[in-house]
Amino acid sequence: MSRRYAIFDQAHLGPQLDVTRGGIVLTTLAPGLGIARTGRCDVPAQDFESIAEFVVYGNAGTSISNRVSIGVVTADANLNDYVGADEYGVGYRLGEGQIHHDGSSIESATVGALGDIVGVRFTPVDAAPGLLTWYLNGAPVAEVSLPPELDGQPLFLACSIGSDLEPGDLEIMVNSGRDNFWFPVAGQDAGWWEAPVLPGTLRFGDAPYISGRGEDLPYVRFEGGITENRVVDERGVHFWIWGGESQARGSAAIIEILDSEGRIDDALGLVYRDQPAALRVVDPETGYDAGHSLGSFIVERIEATDSLTRKVTLRGPLASFEVPLLRLAVRPDADENAVGHYYPALIGPGFSCPVRLLNQASRIYAIDSIGVAAVGKVRDQGVTLDPNAPDYVIRNGGREVELLSEPFGTVTVDAAASGGAIIPPGSIDVLGGEGNPFVGVGGVGTFPDGWTAVTAAKSGYEPYVDSSGRLFIPHPDQAWVQVLKHDTAVLEAGKSYILEIAVDDLWFHPTASSSISMLYAPSNNAPYWWSLYTALHDPNAGVYAGGVLYPPLPQVLTYRITPSANMDLMLRWRVQTTMLPPFTPTTAAIIRHIKLTELPPPEDGTEDELEAEIAAAALPLADIMAEVIENRCGLPGTLWNRASAEAIDAATGFTGQGYWTADQVKLRDVIDTLLRGYMASAFESADGRLTFARLVDPETVSPDGADITDSDVLNDALPEADEMPGLTCSIGCRRNEHIFSADELGDALPWAARPKLTRQYRYVRRYGGPLAPGLEHARAAETLDSRLVSPADSQAMADHVGQLAQIPRAFFTIRVPDPGRWEVAQVCRLYLPRWFKDNNGWRNVYIVSITNGRQDVGTLRVWTRAPWAQ
């Protein structure tokens, strides 16, 4: 529906203020300006809840004190002073943290800062002044009742802004709902907007009609004048095997109305553009409410085709889906080349998704407009970055990634987003943090939690945790050995680990040294595979320590370990007694921390755990459609048939799909893309909802539609061969959203891992069985651009394609009376003895499209096994 969103009004600006970017940015024309100026927006609040967001930004370091006020004013407010300076406005003084009205603070709020996002919300209240609420970065900071001077008056958004060293070093950008909100406190569909003024609701019938007194809408007049039954429409499915761009054909209804009295002259042209329209069959005897819907439409135009006739063109529900997917605009204080773009959209899992640079100086990149729920591999030049170092951190609710050092090449992420909270990558310390720091089972001075003493210390000399979280090992003043074991840690054979041990103190003596060792077995005398003192290497254990640094202590020592057999983590300390100076100390050792990190295996092109975890976030068809339609694009759930998507999920059993785009795309195209991988198509069902159906061999399922008998066929139906021009036997999955070229990849990336990143799909599955005559072109066709994630789903899809294409297929076009008896995508029995010589003239057919399905005579196009394939 057409909406006019509030923007700054060039005609209502205070001194030295200006607007840019088409009215969404308020800026200043001179340096050194104070707050005493107001820029007003143009659309007043309506009788519904209105909300807008303001981004306050500018040159770093510019003070906002006494320079920013954001709120609402009436048309009487003085534009030469700040918002809230007089009795006709209420403003949030951001730098002061106060709500001002009539020149003084009436409520305290949080003090904001440059870069903050301020939300202003007006909530009408029945028979009382409305409420004004301010939000700072999504958190409510103040709520006031509308002061009496503003109550009942048109309320305009307004901002005051000053400047410091140069003009425009502070600016404010308004988003009144055209773009997504950063903090959708009232949902993404809210906003500060008004609808165009309409002459009223238009109602027509093929006969004049007045609704009865007991109806929901009593005594409503429907003008007559629809000429005959001329609601023409075409509804149908279109699958990718038949070629062409779009998979879903939109229906339209064209209604001709006789209007000799000029009743709808005011509605001609585009006045009603995008307004909702409904078609309904009503029996005057039983009344309007008892009628049934023929579908929901939106108006395209109303035009005069001659002096008597008006043509109303309605578009079907698919037209409602021609809305943009990307809606979260990059902030105005991002890098110049990023402003004006939108955040990419990631729905479900995405692989090798290139991120959009927002801030070069801080190396901040946009991933997704809502925020990713899980991050797999972040790559620079294809080389996996280490989340533990860390090489990167996820910011801003998963919307962005910040690299901690400058990347060398293209940065991509494997991630999954469904709008939930961030799940950090799996636990990084095999010890679960027990040892980093150490925690005493009974607090400071007690034995470390998570560890067990396999052999005992000398009584009175037990290790304990000190107040700094360190493991303190007393010297018993005689030779002693003790073995400590971590309760759960297992070093698995073949995997690589980084052992990090930080030792603050260790008593050394040239002839009677102490040592800290790692053991093979829980015995005092077990062979050790590593010692801080002796630093032995034992090739049998597969230890590839990168060389031991001998103290000076304290020291943080790191080792890379790849055990050849599963091992527990055991720590042995050992001291000798000695009479030689230096004299026996009281401390054998102090261990500051110990941690053991599992390294991802070297990439070899196979699916590792992290990739599997991201792939497991694939969304079934019903869920991914709900996410894109309702959550991302904010359309009501009544527009589409979720159950039809769930039925496809149940029939296929596919794990699901993921979708990513950084380019603006229409929701309708997204829906088409997501249906492709299921051999599904969208169509407008008779009830007007967008419904999904899958192409199946009609002879493998039970008919769910009415029989088409010889009494229903009005024409001589002839077979037309289905040439399947778009057919391919190759189904791709796990799409690389960025395809690394060979020279883009860093040297550190193993060769084995390269093919996975340098092709469009990480996996491709093929159908290798027979094809019907004439369909061999499918062997050479390009791989299907699907968004499937699982290779098993891909193979199942390839097999399904093969099932459809191994038999010659044909279409029949049939004229039938009363076509409302059938629905698109139904399978029904058709009686055509001239062509179907087997099975007594009957054959199951799949209804591909229905033309003029709401008229007395319509046309069905059906698809089935070709007669020459008997």
Added chain:
Amino acid sequence: MLYGHTRPASVWSVAGANSPAFETDVRLDNSQPSEQTAISGIASSSPTIGEYFDLIADWSVPQAIGVVGILNLSCAPGVRIVVTGRRLGDAGYTRDLGGNSDTTTAQLADGRVQAIILPTATEDDYIGLQLRIYNDAGGVTWADDETDLFVGEIGIFSALTIRKLDARRETGRTARRLKERAVSGAVHLARRGEYRSLSLTIHGTVAEAYTRGLDGLDWDTLRAIQDSHLYRALVIPRIHGEGGSVDYELCNRTALFSVVEWGDTSHSVGQNVECSLSVEEAP
């Protein structure tokens, strides 16, 4: 043939003991009988056959009332309607119009309910008309306080009589329905709105054709007043029955609220002229 030709510019109101009211905008004389006007409050919760409500039309330019068509009613046939008039200087609607001005609604062949009133009063200074619609359908009530009456059109016409008609005339009903046959021969019909028609030839004099020889009108004038897009005529081909008296049932069944296409006027011998008329009902 009775030819109702001129309608007053009326203002409509309702009156009655049960607070009758128009529930929609009033389209009682917009030339579209299918566009009804809803009236509520036409009877009480304890209805009696003595109850009634009045539909009243007032106009400012006085004219005669030659025929009144009350078309496309939602009530059953047999409902009593009494039509009275108001002349210049009258305080109320008390003039008995004679003829069948106290009548009952009747049904057409296709089920539509209407009443055609043929008054005998000849004065040409009427400025108002009252339709008193009784809650009496053959001695039983037909409405209560929950009943609405939907009225399609009330055509108040001044009329003239065209006396010389060709004996041959054709009446008919359109066949606009859609008929299709399947390969098996099965028939499928789709309904369409139908309407009645009449074509005939009228005879007259040069004076009737050109010089106001028809009660101050003439064929040329009647032809010219068709030009308005909302102009309708009320044409009753036969008024009198077998016995020579007015047959009101016949009038009701054959009256056409219609658009009339006048053919060319043909001159023959002497002062005689003739003209073909094509009359199409405007339901």
